Amino acid sequence: MTDVGPAPRRKRMPRAEREQQILAAAEEVFAERGFQATSMDEVSLRVGVSKPMLYEYFTSKEGLLLACVARIRADLHTATLEAVAKAEADGPRAVLEAGLEAYFDFADRHGRAWAVLLNESVIIAGPAEEAIEAIRGQQTLLIQSALSRWLPSASPERVAVYAHGLIGASERVARWRLREGAGIRPRETAALLADAFWPGFAVAAGLPAA
Amino acid sequence: MTDVGPAPRRKRMPRAEREQQILAAAEEVFAERGFQATSMDEVSLRVGVSKPMLYEYFTSKEGLLLACVARIRADLHTATLEAVAKAEADGPRAVLEAGLEAYFDFADRHGRAWAVLLNESVIIAGPAEEAIEAIRGQQTLLIQSALSRWLPSASPERVAVYAHGLIGASERVARWRLREGAGIRPRETAALLADAFWPGFAVAAGLPAA
DNA sequence: CCGGTAGCCTACTGAGAGTAGGTACCGAAG
DNA sequence: CTTCGGTACCTACTCTCAGTAGGCTACCGG
Numbered sequence: 037m038t039d040v041g042p043a044p045r046r047k048r049m050p051r052a053e054r055e056q057q058i059l060a061a062a063e064e065v066f067a068e069r070g071f072q073a074t075s076m077d078e079v080s081l082r083v084g085v086s087k088p089m090l091y092e093y094f095t096s097k098e099g100l101l102l103a104c105v106a107r108i109r110a111d112l113h114t115a116t117l118e119a120v121a122k123a124e125a126d127g128p129r130a131v132l133e134a135g136l137e138a139y140f141d142f143a144d145r146h147g148r149a150w151a152v153l154l155n156e157s158v159i160i161a162g163p164a165e166e167a168i169e170a171i172r173g174q175q176t177l178l179i180q181s182a183l184s185r186w187l188p189s190a191s192p193e194r195v196a197v198y199a200h201g202l203i204g205a206s207e208r209v210a211r212w213r214l215r216e217g218a219g220i221r222p223r224e225t226a227a228l229l230a231d232a233f234w235p236g237f238a239v240a241a242g243l244p245a246a
Numbered sequence: 247m248t249d250v251g252p253a254p255r256r257k258r259m260p261r262a263e264r265e266q267q268i269l270a271a272a273e274e275v276f277a278e279r280g281f282q283a284t285s286m287d288e289v290s291l292r293v294g295v296s297k298p299m300l301y302e303y304f305t306s307k308e309g310l311l312l313a314c315v316a317r318i319r320a321d322l323h324t325a326t327l328e329a330v331a332k333a334e335a336d337g338p339r340a341v342l343e344a345g346l347e348a349y350f351d352f353a354d355r356h357g358r359a360w361a362v363l364l365n366e367s368v369i370i371a372g373p374a375e376e377a378i379e380a381i382r383g384q385q386t387l388l389i390q391s392a393l394s395r396w397l398p399s400a401s402p403e404r405v406a407v408y409a410h411g412l413i414g415a416s417e418r419v420a421r422w423r424l425r426e427g428a429g430i431r432p433r434e435t436a437a438l439l440a441d442a443f444w445p446g447f448a449v450a451a452g453l454p455a456a
Numbered sequence: 457c458c459g460g461t462a463g464c465c466t467a468c469t470g471a472g473a474g475t476a477g478g479t480a481c482c483g484a485a486g
Numbered sequence: 487c488t489t490c491g492g493t494a495c496c497t498a499c500t501c502t503c504a505g506t507a508g509g510c511t512a513c514c515g516g
Binding site (some may be wrong): 070196209212220233234235237239 | 280403408412434450
């Protein structure tokens, strides 16, 4: 029982920095174990900070998840925006493809973290569910606005269905790629999915489907 | 402290029947509260049976969820099959639309139970995740086989992407309908989503996109 | 050098998943 | 009718883990 002093006493650190550390650790653990099987004790252990800190900064386990989701979604959002902006000049079909490719690429790079944080582990039933849907809503809005620019004559319902359909399709295809190992690259996947949707968009816009 | 005997002693019942009772109650509670917030105690209370029974029959909380998922998925599967079979004579586009309509209709009828059991609450990270994906796989296979009949010249990757895309799109659109109240009927929703996908299918099949 | 506060901790409570180890009931064999 | 076996069922736990109460300490401005 050679007790070397009362406690190791971690180093102090400004709040913002600690928050980032915690988020990084939490993202890891969530990705490894999934939300359900993640324990706050393990996260705190991995950061090297005590549990009440996590609650101080993120209120609850769901809060912590939510913060992770918000962060990774924001990254996804900017990545997509960037890709889309670059393709803008090449016309709508190129934009669609670039957006999809950015998405699959992002999913590839973030592996299970992407799957857990943005899809499966969205367990929550209460207010957090709303919050997560709200975050997803940004993405939907982005697509909806792009769509209604290209399809000015389409009804709002049509635009909504197309936008949500596109998002759902992307998510599920990305998930499939993750699970099957999928020897098919983001670029080709994007092209295939664009093939599925583009003719529909073209028809709705009154253009030839080619 | 007027204790009226040691316990009310429920009625005995053959296993299969009890299992159905339990599944019904569990589906209710899962739908109301979501997986996370559902307690086995509450389920057992609602069935009027003690907790160890649930574990005897379903092994774990995840096992119970899984059984619910399997049951509701099976219902969905037969509903879809039926609708599709009826539309078979009217050609592929009709089949697509009928399948989608059956899906949205099913989601409408089962409300939150559908959302929780088939989408959001799929929390699980371990083997249960696999099991759930496997169940979903049936549906994917169904669509894939239909697709490869209509698009005999398409590569397997293309068929896979289209199939997963279609499923993802349906799920997300159904979810959107559920959340927004969506004053748009299953029939019209199906037509819109079919509009989104059909031209792509037609192009892939080498037909006019009309 | 002396508050004030922001970052941090130990040590608890309570809820709920899962289990050990029985008891009551029923049909069949003796 | 009685014992035997099996199946449905129960009470009363354990243990893990989210979340909290309450206090200590390092650092900064005055």
